[in-house]
Amino acid sequence: DAMVIQNPRYQVTQFGKPVTLSCSQTLNHNVMYWYQQKSSQAPKLLFHYYDKDFNNEADTPDNFQSRRPNTSFCFLDIRSPGLGDAAMYLCATSRPWGYEQYFGPGTRLTVT
């Protein structure tokens, strides 16, 4: 089945220790998104890629970076996680000119 996969599902990191979250897709979609969702809040878009073109949301902290080495993979790097970065991180994909986004199961990040 074509899908969006996120690894790991649960990640614990220490305050200030860099962490990388991974997303892969078998849908062959051009567009990939990263969202942050805190408890009882709406998913918030951090950035997205159209192929290699990177688009950062204006209010995404500089602490958050992303890499997309190829169509299938996208990484979210948090350079110096703070306690406020503890959240669910969702990866999604879509076709160009497609409103519908396909989500992975998410990675729950805990910062100790």
Add this chain to the structure above:
Amino acid sequence: DQQVKQNSPSLSVQEGRISILNCDYTNSMFDYFLWYKKYPAEGPTFLISISSIKDKNEDGRFTVFLNKSAKHLSLHIVPSQPGDSAVYFCAASPNSGGSNYKLTFGKGTLLTVNP
């Protein structure tokens, strides 16, 4: 400033009855609306959508109604089933003219369908 609002954090209905989930938006540029369903430990999955040129879209037990003048949409589930118990997110997108359609989500409504 929340542009997409789901004012009911939770809703409880009896099996077989109608579930009505509401969503309000403030951005007049939104022209496409989607509902997503999310089970625990899973990502959101697309449920149904509606374009601003329509006022109703139906897919089986699920119907979405759009009232543009009121900037309001609702999702009706008839009849409700216990398997419908999940968090429902309303999302909206502007027609930016580009090829990437960014979604703005509401906070979600937890629907519980009691047997």
